Amino acid sequence: MNMPYKRQISLILLFMAGSMCAYAQALRTVIAQDSLGKLNIYSGLKNWKQLNIFGEGSRFKQQLFLEKPTFVYALRLTNGADKKLTREYYGLLLLPGDSVFIDKDKQVHSSMGYSLFIDSLLTLRQQDYAATSAQREEQLKDGLKGAIQQFQTEYVLRKNKIDALNTLTAAQRQILHDFNEQLLANKISGIAQSVPQPKQDEIKLLDSCARQFEANMAGLTRVDGSNQLSIYFFLIRYNAFKRGVMGKDFWDFAFQVDQSMQQKAYYLPYLFLMLENGYNDPNLPGILLEKLPASLVDGSSLNTFRQVLVQLDRSLEDYQSAKQGLEGIAGGKYAYLLSSTRNEQRNIAALKGVLMIDYQDKEIDFSRNIMGTEAKITVIDVWAQWCIPCLQDYPLLQEIKQIYKPKGVRFISLSLDTDKDQQAWKNMVDKLNGVQTDNQYRIPDKDKKLLVSYFNISPIPRYIVVDRSGKVLAYDFFRPGDAKFKTSLDRFLAGK
Numbered sequence: 426m427n428m429p430y431k432r433q434i435s436l437i438l439l440f441m442a443g444s445m446c447a448y449a450q451a452l453r454t455v456i457a458q459d460s461l462g463k464l465n466i467y468s469g470l471k472n473w474k475q476l477n478i479f480g481e482g483s484r485f486k487q488q489l490f491l492e493k494p495t496f497v498y499a500l501r502l503t504n505g506a507d508k509k510l511t512r513e514y515y516g517l518l519l520l521p522g523d524s525v526f527i528d529k530d531k532q533v534h535s536s537m538g539y540s541l542f543i544d545s546l547l548t549l550r551q552q553d554y555a556a557t558s559a560q561r562e563e564q565l566k567d568g569l570k571g572a573i574q575q576f577q578t579e580y581v582l583r584k585n586k587i588d589a590l591n592t593l594t595a596a597q598r599q600i601l602h603d604f605n606e607q608l609l610a611n612k613i614s615g616i617a618q619s620v621p622q623p624k625q626d627e628i629k630l631l632d633s634c635a636r637q638f639e640a641n642m643a644g645l646t647r648v649d650g651s652n653q654l655s656i657y658f659f660l661i662r663y664n665a666f667k668r669g670v671m672g673k674d675f676w677d678f679a680f681q682v683d684q685s686m687q688q689k690a691y692y693l694p695y696l697f698l699m700l701e702n703g704y705n706d707p708n709l710p711g712i713l714l715e716k717l718p719a720s721l722v723d724g725s726s727l728n729t730f731r732q733v734l735v736q737l738d739r740s741l742e743d744y745q746s747a748k749q750g751l752e753g754i755a756g757g758k759y760a761y762l763l764s765s766t767r768n769e770q771r772n773i774a775a776l777k778g779v780l781m782i783d784y785q786d787k788e789i790d791f792s793r794n795i796m797g798t799e800a801k802i803t804v805i806d807v808w809a810q811w812c813i814p815c816l817q818d819y820p821l822l823q824e825i826k827q828i829y830k831p832k833g834v835r836f837i838s839l840s841l842d843t844d845k846d847q848q849a850w851k852n853m854v855d856k857l858n859g860v861q862t863d864n865q866y867r868i869p870d871k872d873k874k875l876l877v878s879y880f881n882i883s884p885i886p887r888y889i890v891v892d893r894s895g896k897v898l899a900y901d902f903f904r905p906g907d908a909k910f911k912t913s914l915d916r917f918l919a920g921k
Contacts, residue, residue, distance in 0.1 A: 494518060494600045496607075496650030518604060518648075553608060561619045569627045572616050573634070580609040603647040610638050610645055611652035614659035621671065635663055642691075657695045661686065675699055680717055680727060693726040697733075701762065707899060708916070710737035733759050772895045776879060779872045781839065782847075784854060784862035788869075791876070796895045800835035802917050804902070807880075807887040809841045810853035815886040819857055821905035829914055840867040841877070841885065890917060 496518050552560040564572045587593070587601045613634050617623075623631060638645065638656055646653060658675070664686045665671070665678035672678045679696060686692055700709070714734050721728040732754050740747035740763055751760045779791040795803050806822060808815035826836045842850040847867065854865050868876055876882075880889060880900055888902035888910075898917050903910040 494604070494648045496604060496648055496652065518600070553612065556612075556615055558619075561616060564616055565619060569616065569620050569623060570630055573613055573630065576609055576612045576616075580605060583608075600648065603644055606641065607645050607648055607650070607652045607656075610634075610641075611655045614638075614655045617659050617663065631663060635660060639689075646691075654695075654698070657691050660689075661692065661695065676713060676716055687726050693730065696726075696730055697759065697762075700734075707741060710734040711741075714738060729755060733762070737762060773891055773897060774895045776876065779868075779876055781866040781868050781872075784851065784865045789866070791868075791872075792895060795837075795891055796893060798835055798893060799833075801833035801893060802898065802914070803835040803837060803891050803893075804914075805889040805891065806836065806838045807841060807882055807885050807889065808838060809885060810846070810850050811842075812885050816853075816857075818886050818905050825905055825911060825914075828911075832918060834914060834918070835864070837864040837866060840865075841873065841882075842867055844870045890914075892917070 552564070556564070564575070567575075583605045584602065587598055587605065590598075593601070617631055617634075620627065638660060645656060661682060662675075662678060664682040668681060668683060670678045670681035676699075679699070682692070700713070711734075714731065717727065717731055717734075721731060733751065736747045736750040736754070739750065744763070748760070748763045751757070751763055773792045773795060776792045777790070780788045781791050781794070782788055795805075806815075806818075808819075822836070826834075830836070838854075840850050850867055854862055858865070880887070886904065888899075888904065889897065890899040890902050890913075891897055899913070903913060
């Protein structure tokens with residue numbers, strides 16, 4: 426059934442908490458009235474906060490309470506009539522007490538005008554803070570040295586612009602200078618990752634950059650933002666590279682750094698941030714324990730990390746004991762890793778009585794349907810017809826489905842669309858699947874709260890993996906575009 430196409434727009438606003446450490450969440454949010462659209466603020470355990478704004482013709486106001494200046498980049502997604510998803514990136518520098526306005530066109534504005542400093546004064550482009558692979562290839566056309574020289578030239582131009590703006594206070598000027606320094610370090614860190622085996626003269630250049638970053642670390646961290654994470658990643662990876670260790674995956678080299686790196690103030694918090702961002706696989710702690718060096722010094726950062734991993738791995742069998750064990754490490758500093766109720770839930774049998782509705786409007790018991798299947802494991806795709814990232818994932822998910830369905834993996838789509846949007850959900854199912862409407866379900870409003878709370882669902886898309894006994898193998902599984910989606914499915918099928 427062909428339906429009239431409705432243009433959809435969403436905005437994803439990404440920012441980092443007041444400290445890189447997830448357990449030091451300094452950022453708090455206050456939600457203003459949202460009358461016309463849908464405004465969701467996502468926090469939870471992860472350091473990254475995500476603001477998804479959907480709907481049309483709405484105006485939102487969102488106030489962010491920050492400990493220090495924070496750089497935000499906004500990703501504006503538009504699903505046009507040509508069915509192509511377009512992306513627009515732009516930056517925003519926020520100060521404590523600043524307010525952010527999202528207008529009817531999903532454009533972000535700062536009440537104190539700091540967007541002007543970024544968008545007009547510094548003239549940032551997408552590749553300045555979120556470069557694609559193609560853009561990095563273009564930047565490397567004159568080699569690594571040429572790319573870094575270009576970055577330094579752009580840095581000087583921005584510096585001169587900042588110095589020449591008479592309307593800035595001394596404090597505002599310093600913030601922009603700090604951000605400019607961080608932006609340069611971020612661009613060098615990013616481009617270095619595109620050169621897996623640098624030549625000898627390039628190694629000398631990167632040595633110099635790494636020393637400068639470490640010497641200026643206090644200045645590089647005065648403005649919060651994703652730029653910091655790229656710098657930390659580069660310094661850890663480059664330290665391991667200098668010791669002859671290389672790898673594409675962070676955990677392939679994260680533990681192979683020297684003692685001086687292990688003592689850096691950012692090293693252990695960054696390990697925990699990466700652990701938390703990958704904790705959608707509950708088996709990750711056990712995998713990392715096997716990668717850690719056999720002998721660790723008492724009191725060292727890696728020994729602390731090992732102690733936490735042991736408790737997280739233990740939680741799969743004895744949650745309460747593991748939770749108590751975490752509370753006894755470093756004064757309970759890492760207890761947040763098991764603070765969410767979702768870590769305690771291990772089997773969907775607890776959701777007995779929760780119903781879902783199929784395409785033919787038949788009510789079906791959620792847990793019985795999944796546990797009664799002959800499939801070895803079931804992947805649940807939680808989505809909604811208005812969710813652009815969900816629609817973006819769908820083609821990739823279908824490709825994976827064709828590969829893993831013969832291996833005993835069942836895929837079901839579970840919509841969070843409301844009862845009043847039932848027809849809109851069916852229309853989108855028709856558009857995506859044609860006559861293939863099996864394994865398409867929707868959670869009715871009356872059961873939605875319990876299911877969303879049980880799995881701590883926010884944001885979507887969300888992927889959940891369950892075995893035939895009802896055991897939840899992953900509450901927040903990787904997205905289809907991540908290579909770990911398939912490798913983790915292989916491991917689950919192998920019973921590892």
